[in-house]
Amino acid sequence: MTGWRVFWVPKTRAVDPQRVPVLVGLGDLAEREDHTGIHAGDPILLSPDYRIDELLSLYLCRSSFARLAVETKRNYTDDYAIFFDFLWGRGKVWNEATADDLWDFEDWRTRSPRNPQKVGAARWNRGLAALTRLYKWAVATENMASNPILMHAVAGYQGDVVQTPEARAKEAKSSDVHWLTPRMFRLWVDVGLRGYTAQGLPSPGWRGRLEARNVAFANLLFSSGMRLTEGASLLTIEVPRLRLGGARYYTGRLAKRVTKSRRARTYYVASPVVGEVENYMESLRARVIRRAQARGRYDALEEMRLVTKVTGRRKKVLHWVDRNGVVGQTPLTDAPVEERMTYFTEGPAGPEPLWLWLNEQGLPFQPESWENVFRTASDRCDDVLGPVMAEPPFCTPHMCRHSFALYMLVVLHHVMDVRMGLTPEERRDFRLLYGDPWRMVQDLLGHRDIELTRKIYLAPVSDLQIRALMADPAPRDTEAGGLSVSDARVTSLLARIAEESDGIQDIDTLLETA
Numbered sequence: 001m002t003g004w005r006v007f008w009v010p011k012t013r014a015v016d017p018q019r020v021p022v023l024v025g026l027g028d029l030a031e032r033e034d035h036t037g038i039h040a041g042d043p044i045l046l047s048p049d050y051r052i053d054e055l056l057s058l059y060l061c062r063s064s065f066a067r068l069a070v071e072t073k074r075n076y077t078d079d080y081a082i083f084f085d086f087l088w089g090r091g092k093v094w095n096e097a098t099a100d101d102l103w104d105f106e107d108w109r110t111r112s113p114r115n116p117q118k119v120g121a122a123r124w125n126r127g128l129a130a131l132t133r134l135y136k137w138a139v140a141t142e143n144m145a146s147n148p149i150l151m152h153a154v155a156g157y158q159g160d161v162v163q164t165p166e167a168r169a170k171e172a173k174s175s176d177v178h179w180l181t182p183r184m185f186r187l188w189v190d191v192g193l194r195g196y197t198a199q200g201l202p203s204p205g206w207r208g209r210l211e212a213r214n215v216a217f218a219n220l221l222f223s224s225g226m227r228l229t230e231g232a233s234l235l236t237i238e239v240p241r242l243r244l245g246g247a248r249y250y251t252g253r254l255a256k257r258v259t260k261s262r263r264a265r266t267y268y269v270a271s272p273v274v275g276e277v278e279n280y281m282e283s284l285r286a287r288v289i290r291r292a293q294a295r296g297r298y299d300a301l302e303e304m305r306l307v308t309k310v311t312g313r314r315k316k317v318l319h320w321v322d323r324n325g326v327v328g329q330t331p332l333t334d335a336p337v338e339e340r341m342t343y344f345t346e347g348p349a350g351p352e353p354l355w356l357w358l359n360e361q362g363l364p365f366q367p368e369s370w371e372n373v374f375r376t377a378s379d380r381c382d383d384v385l386g387p388v389m390a391e392p393p394f395c396t397p398h399m400c401r402h403s404f405a406l407y408m409l410v411v412l413h414h415v416m417d418v419r420m421g422l423t424p425e426e427r428r429d430f431r432l433l434y435g436d437p438w439r440m441v442q443d444l445l446g447h448r449d450i451e452l453t454r455k456i457y458l459a460p461v462s463d464l465q466i467r468a469l470m471a472d473p474a475p476r477d478t479e480a481g482g483l484s485v486s487d488a489r490v491t492s493l494l495a496r497i498a499e500e501s502d503g504i505q506d507i508d509t510l511l512e513t514a
Contacts, residue, residue: 003084004084006081008042041338048088059137065134075126075130083105102148103167135147152164179403181506182403183491183507185400188377188393189215189218191377198385210360213285214373216280217232218374220269222404223268224404227259227401228371228397230259249270249271250274252269255335257333289352290349292363298350298353307343307354320343371396407490
């Protein structure tokens, strides 16, 4: 082994009786982990000489670090491993770092020609935040005499004085933020997840065993603006269902324990996407559940909470009983991600997971595994569309959120300024009643600070006047490519923004000609 490695305590422990008849000591291992304060989903760092640092494990499993969001913990532990490798090359371990080590690391990480994988300011600041948290804890618990992260006082947003690392990059911008227009996203889905050819036809050799699941999840993120963990940890009872009479959008509720802000919020999903999720639940998902039941996979799960009933309407409460007969209840909004994986309900043929997204074994699909799904789809787009496009589309789960924000801002401005035909006075009254479009998007994203919405997620249009965007003539046809005049207008506006901004992917003329 050449560097520090990150391992994760399994979130679910199951034995496939057809493959592994006996697993000795599994229960004892779980008891020892609980006794030492190690929980499912905790990271374990292994040094290059195959040692586990007891003090470091205490920080990762027992400090405030353990209460961070799953994605944040994963990102931070990757940052730790990189810095620890740098120190290891100097013959040091993490708690022997000095201020000089940190400054040398900053130079190597961001500027040194000796490093072929340098990072930008935003990426450096994230790693610095991770190190600041670690060393602040080490000094506070008297496990280090001094903090290698030098700090200085600056004025905060509210006029108060806050401490910030001296090594923090001041030029951090949204250079790592990317967007896709809706039509470019549809192309990415068709080619990357559905296996279409560059000509828009199904590929003869395509094997999309989990296609319905992957397409529904990607469209859900793009349509709702949810974060990866928020969308990935949904339970079946939290998903809106199509209803008679129909609606253009359906609403659902995100539990506060799965959101980054730890505040519950309402999300909106377009009706076609709700239909795709329902189709996945009634076909592919039902099929993998039946197969898992037949093979006894659920019987082998060590942790299972069988939900016997759900009470309440807006504030749902889950009533459950576990493997040992212990009866309990949990407010749905307080159920953490790891616990959600253990919830089951009694179906016609036995227990069924409440976790919405399942793998081929019928078990909960881990949130972080979606990154690989998106990466594989982007690689396929690169292979298939490379010959006909200068820049084939690529997408990550978080890019769906960025793209949703951009699309919604343009749509809301369009509705306010064009479709409603408001006068300046009426527009002022509308904003007083319903809020500015910027704040509407902020609420949809669940941001605490509108500046984050403006400067990062919506940087391409943050400095543009909406009247200038609306000055272009509308499409001449009443129908354009199957879109209504209003939809075609929004598409036209997004195309113009993409031409004038960096980081926005839109279908280029080369592909349209092809």
